[in-house]
Amino acid sequence: MLKEVEPINFIEEEINKDLSSGVRTYVQTRHPPEPSGYLHIGHVRNIVLNYGTAERYGGVCNLRYDDTNPTKESQEFVDSIQNDVLWLGYKWNKIYYATDYFQQNYEVAVKLIKEGKAYVCDLSPEELSKTRGTLTEPGIESPYRNRSVEENLKLFEEMKEGKFPAGSHTLRAKIDMASPNMNMRDPVIYRIQYIHHHRIGDKWKIYPSYDFSHPLDDCLEGVTFSICGPEFEDHRPLYNWVVENSGVKNKSRQIEYNNLYLKGTILGKRNIKKLVNEGKVSGFDDPRLFTLAGLRRRGVLPESLKNFVNTVGISKVNTAVFEQAYLDYFIRETLNQKSRRVMAVLDGVKLVITNYNKLEEEVFTKDYPQIEGNTSTHKHYFAKELLVERSDFMKEPLPKFHRLFVGNEVRLSGAYIIKCTGFDEDENGNVTTIYAEYDPNTLSGTEGANRKVKGTIHWVNPAHCKKVVCRLYENLVMEEDSEAVEGNEADTDGIQLNPNSKTELSNCYAEDIDFNFEDRYQFVRNGYFALDKDSTNDCLVFNRTITLKDGFKLPKNN
């Protein structure tokens, strides 16, 4: 069912033009990953564009693996891609593989040969390269360019049967060796390969090139709009040549849009693989990676990623390079809405409330204070001895610091206002115990609680909490290398990785509630956390997805 759509980007404008002029009558797209690596954030926009555009127009999008190069591909990657697409919330109409079309590709190749539009070339890779010409000089025609149709047919058949060694022969489209567009200088459309294919085994000895199979498969599959990256702009004339000369009825149109990079992140399948293979990260789902698997494990929600790319939009500018702060905004935005609020002390120091003499007392805090009307709460136990965050106390407070220091009042979240009266320290000057007195009239929820104090801090009762592990993350790439790492093809060899990119704190204390893998938590004032798969029944492991935005900047100490 075709829908009328108010265009939200230039691709949809182009689609609308074709639709209203009748050149094309429906919208069908395809998501064509090569199964040669894990999907990363740079791929999300392509996924949203292909699945999303089809959806908007009431059309379909197929997942088609571009698996025409067995040297780089594997089943592991095939599986991970499906997993990631589903996680993002998209569902393909059908799954295809470029290899599904090998027979049809082959038949079109034979047709081209019969029409004198393709020929078998015996040039070696080196010779071919030499005769291609340069950016400013035309190429030289192959000596095999004018073989007879019969000879071409026979040779191509022999290539198919495996009678020639790899690299010895290719099938080339006969176009124009003098074309200013390098892609049109009799491009190779078939090559010989004897590598075992992860899916079709050793069945085929000849493999079509991307430039030949992709447009053909698009047309055969019924795709009308083939949305791809800017690097294929120069290939469009060849794409159209294949479409026009293959005899297919449905004619797909290629539309290119710009790339997106995230500043200071290592993207690019090859570079990510290198980090994994060299053990610099724990795997493709290391939370420091910007693979979808990594982001997922870190606790990022798919909605954030989709909001991010949709808000970013698309254009044709060379490359859109984004500050990570932009992505961070969307990660926080959804987490803020969905996270349950829980208190956890990551680096604790003992707090003794000297004038508190009850054994303990129940207090309650809201689970989702950010959701209006949600009244669900959970219980804490207030007591004489608590644990507070070490960083919430200063022996000598800096200006504008309004947390704990001797003489200052703060509220213990959900409980009482206390006044700091003193502290103990060890021989190294490390604070070991903080002392305070509480104001019994200020319990949250009572009238006396209306008294305002500038600071509110979180706490945990050591007698009623879970000891947990928290993993905190920083960028893998150091600030100074952030530019060097830009782009999918960046050379990351000389990059010094951040030694502090992962910090594991194993003495953290969280409230004693039931944590689960599906939910997201805000450890109040410490950031958003998600349970990691390394958790066991005895030991919960949390990943900090992201910190809270920190509006408080300590003044320079001078």
Add this chain to the structure above:
RNA sequence: AGGGGUGUCGCCAAGUGGUAAGGCACAAGACUUUGACUCUUGCAUGCGUAGGUUCAAAUCCUGCCACCCCUGCCA
């Protein structure tokens, strides 16, 4: 004069001849039992640049300049 593509605020991005949307970032303020969130306000006399056409130009024309992609039997 090899070809193709792109230049609008620090980063993205609308704009399609009628007088520069929006988001992020940033700044100031309000609110706040999270220094979060939310709210309010500010943030391009300017659209790579130089000319031209027009009552009117980011939008049309011409010339420059800058950046990106292309010389795989990768995708």
